[in-house]
Amino acid sequence: MSLAANAPKYLVLAVLAAGLGVAVWQSLGPAERAKGYIVNVNEPELSAIGRSGKVLFEANCAACHGLKAAGTDKGPPLVHEIYNPGHHSDAAFFFAAQRGVRQHHWPYGNMPPQPQVSEQQITSIVQYVRELQVANGIPYRPHRM
Incomplete structure (x- = not known):
């Protein structure tokens, strides 16, 4: 045939x-599906602001986003192409921390606001995440729709 x-x-x-x-x-x-999103992250030598951001990240963000922003079964990795500065600007990180954010890329549910983190602390946390991203091959790339 x-x-x-x-x-x-x-x-x-x-x-x-x-x-x-x-x-x-x-x-x-959801936990089993999310495990597939955890990434390996190389941590570079950090700037002074990056080191401060690391301490703040570990205290406020790592429970969901993992050590070195590698992701967990509760939250996505921030060292990921989706979060490159051309797609998620620093302002997006501020907005998420201050107001929370609806689920839109990952199967984790909505992120609640983090009112315990000040704007200056968010600045340090974002610097830490950006330094991790650059060290792991995620520089600024323009977002194309």
């Missing part, structure tokens, strides 16, 4: 395989 004659059978098999893949993915809980 020719490929054209068997095309409907192959199509049915492909749809079944895709459906099975989706079913397996959906059967995993």
